[in-house]
Amino acid sequence: MNPLTTPLPNSLQSPLNRFYEYLRSEKGLSLHTQRNYKQQLEAMAGHLVVMGLNDWSQVDAAWVRQLASKGMRDGMKASSLATRLSSLRSFFDFLILRGELAANPAKGVSAPRKKRPLPKNLDIDEVSQLLDVNEDDPLAIRDRAIMELMYGSGLRLAETVSIDIRHLSLSAGEIRVVGKGDKERKVPFSGLAREWVAKWLKVRGSIADAQEPALFVSKLGSRISHRNVQKRLAEWGQKQSVASHISPHKLRHSFATHMLESSQNLRAVQELLGHENISTTQIYTHLDFQHLADVYDQAHPRAKKKAKE
Template structure:
């Protein structure tokens, strides 16, 4: 039977589709219930907007259904599931000759945002980098961490640095980033100090023909996995509450640079991002910080003292 809360033009095709899922597609009861719930919710919304049948629904209506999900706080994955059920239903109507085209085909769900690692705060970074051991491998590890945090390097970028690519006098590193794009990155202070210390002991491990700046105890270019493992171990050894990873150091660099300078373009160049939108996603200034920057900088934002 059709659902009495919906016009027949919406309800009856849905009932035929549910029967089709049960008898011909053989989907699990869980999947069938999910389809039914998603489609009924969308049909109810269309009915309240005056839509009488599925032939009235075009891409604009489908986009409105997706937008409604976003306004209700649905996750991107849930909206994608909702649109997928709608596309399957319209494909069924096309198969039965009740529609000529699928209006949901060209409508995409919002992109899932990649969860970014929580950055270390400045005190945590200081705690992590208080490594003053004389062991050559400890010197190497601190030099790597200082360089990743001091220059905002990607893990792959740091590993690929050769000795000839780094100039401790001018404070410059030649880096090959994503897409084999070359850029020069500045570094200074503690990063310079510890890279110099590492260069003094590097020959204890590096084979004579090895070009890599950072090598393992086997004398070869250090691996991604080795760096990740060593940084995680240093986080534990230095009693940090949160897990330490190379990407978290890069993320911390970006966050702290942006909070200090508010210069999004400069941070974009330092990170080697092609699009500034990537930098905006990568960093996460809280609104209060932005509001304070606005109040201080915008000529029309200042209140008169006698207000």
């Protein structure tokens, strides 16, 4: 029996039809979302018929888990399975709202987490090629200062844009930044990052409005926007003939990758990046297996003993 072609009993189809009308007339969802919900719900209802159920009140958490497992076995993507379960939760919430169901059996069932693609980083030669900017134009000086700071301290785009001059201590080589969740942290910056920020401060007054507190400003004199930074970085990548597309996150990721490769100190990099959980920092690691094997051979006492023999 094919669940996609099996007619649904009225006890399953009628509540679905009422739900579709509710989505259209009361929720005002887009046609695309309505079609997705209908496609997913009809598919699940068909599977329920095959499994011997003919009423939505018979569905419990175990049945929902079976439906999710069936989707996984059929090769559904995590995002599609999440949409499937979301549509089912919304439908059951609707039945509860109408007094046709006492509890939502899909509430405790979650889809598998989507795989987080590893961000790509620049290699050190590409970073050097990108940052080889020695123009006297104030905007070019500003852009290099931004890039040096983002790569030199691993700052997020939002953190960079929100820096005020008062947050900066050139003598101490520290910046106070406000990260995700409005959490403040001090970030060190030195070397070329400090050198180019100092150069920018010398010419900033020729562009910035007199009362503007922002460290980095646009040519209009006010705080530079996120979009402007993204656009300028992409343009510099093309101008400097860097093969990779340049983005703020790519500079941050390159900072994390190069710091981890040099220091092997995941906790320190976690602090520098402002990550609450170390698991977030771990996605920035690009250490290959051979490198890990070398570390093991050098560090593990049994491995070292074997090497001596």
